[in-house]
Amino acid sequence: MEPLLLAVLLAGIAGLSMPLGAWLASRKDEPEPINHAITAFGGGALVSAVALVLVPEGAETLPPWLSCLLLLAGGVTFFFVDKIVARSGGAGAQLLAMLLDYLPEAAALGAMIVIDRATAWVLAAMIFLQNLPEGYSAFREVLRAGTFPKTRALLLFAALALTGPICAVIGLTLLSDQRALLGGIMIFAAGGILYLVFEDVAPAAKGTDEARPALGAVAGFALGLAGHLAAG
Numbered sequence: 427m428e429p430l431l432l433a434v435l436l437a438g439i440a441g442l443s444m445p446l447g448a449w450l451a452s453r454k455d456e457p458e459p460i461n462h463a464i465t466a467f468g469g470g471a472l473v474s475a476v477a478l479v480l481v482p483e484g485a486e487t488l489p490p491w492l493s494c495l496l497l498l499a500g501g502v503t504f505f506f507v508d509k510i511v512a513r514s515g516g517a518g519a520q521l522l523a524m525l526l527d528y529l530p531e532a533a534a535l536g537a538m539i540v541i542d543r544a545t546a547w548v549l550a551a552m553i554f555l556q557n558l559p560e561g562y563s564a565f566r567e568v569l570r571a572g573t574f575p576k577t578r579a580l581l582l583f584a585a586l587a588l589t590g591p592i593c594a595v596i597g598l599t600l601l602s603d604q605r606a607l608l609g610g611i612m613i614f615a616a617g618g619i620l621y622l623v624f625e626d627v628a629p630a631a632k633g634t635d636e637a638r639p640a641l642g643a644v645a646g647f648a649l650g651l652a653g654h655l656a657a658g
Contacts, residue, residue: 429598433536436546437594440535440553441528441587447561448583451569452576459639461566466631466642468520468559472623473643474650475527475556476616479549483534484612487605493613500617507618508625519626520567523619524560525586528553530608530615532590536597537608552653553590559646567630 485493504526508519531553538546561583568579601608631639 429539430595432543432546433539433594433598434591436539436550437532437535437590438587440532440550440557441590443554443557444524444528444561444564444587445580445583447558447563448565448580450558451562451565452580461563462631462639463642464559465520465563465566465627466639467646467649468524468556468563469623469627469631470643470646470648471556471559471650472523472527472619472627472646474647474654475531476619477647478650478654479534479552480527480530480612480616480619484609484616487609488613492610496610496613497617497620500614500619501621502617503614504618504621505625508622519622520560520564520630523622523627524557524564525589526615526618526622527560528557528590529593530612532593533597533601533608534612536594536599537602537605539598540602548653548656552650552656555649555653556646563627563630 481493481497484496488496504522507522511519511522531549535546535549535553538549565579565583568574568582569576573579574582597608628643631643
């Protein structure tokens with residue numbers, strides 16, 4: 427299969443789990459303990475993406491001082507973005523975290539098709555599994571904010587899934603030979619994800635006298651670890 431077509435196909439399949447998670451969230455209002463556990467699972471998956479993909483892959487191509495600086499810059503940038511969103515009355519932290527995870531990984535997926543095609547398939551599967559709980563939780567957050575009615579919110583998530591193939595094509599055509607630039611994007615996104623997870627996602631996963639969501643976070647990280655080990 428041609429690399430360009432494969433990049434679009436893999437990133438598209440990986441991104442489909444975002445609207446799929448949103449659709450599952452729209453079907454039934456689960457009990458709060460279950461919703462908290464799913465949110466925590468998505469948070470664990472986000473942390474695994476930072477620890478196992480974005481930071482190690484990004485830092486491999488950058489000097490240590492620049493990696494640390496970009497990580498901090500990502501956190502500070504999304505501190506301000508989060509405050510702007512909150513002041514405008516929106517609730518988009520989990521949506522932002524999901525996109526910060528998906529888009530750099532989609533770009534890395536496109537670049538990986540040139541470097542190691544077998545690993546690209548594993549990465550696509552891992553992105554798909556991570557996006558499912560993240561899409562579920564982000565969709566519930568959007569509905570709670572009342573910004574969009576349910577149908578428009580579902581269409582929004584379907585449209586966002588299309589951004590992944592675009593990033594994969596960019597990664598394939600422009601970033602496969604610019605590993606330092608791709609690494610910088612990944613590290614910057616990792617800083618933003620870390621801020622949003624600890625500021626918004628983790629508190630949303632915690633209910634009164636609930637300990638089980640913490641186990642969901644461990645399970646989400648285990649999912650990322652499984653994908654990382656499968657990729658070798």
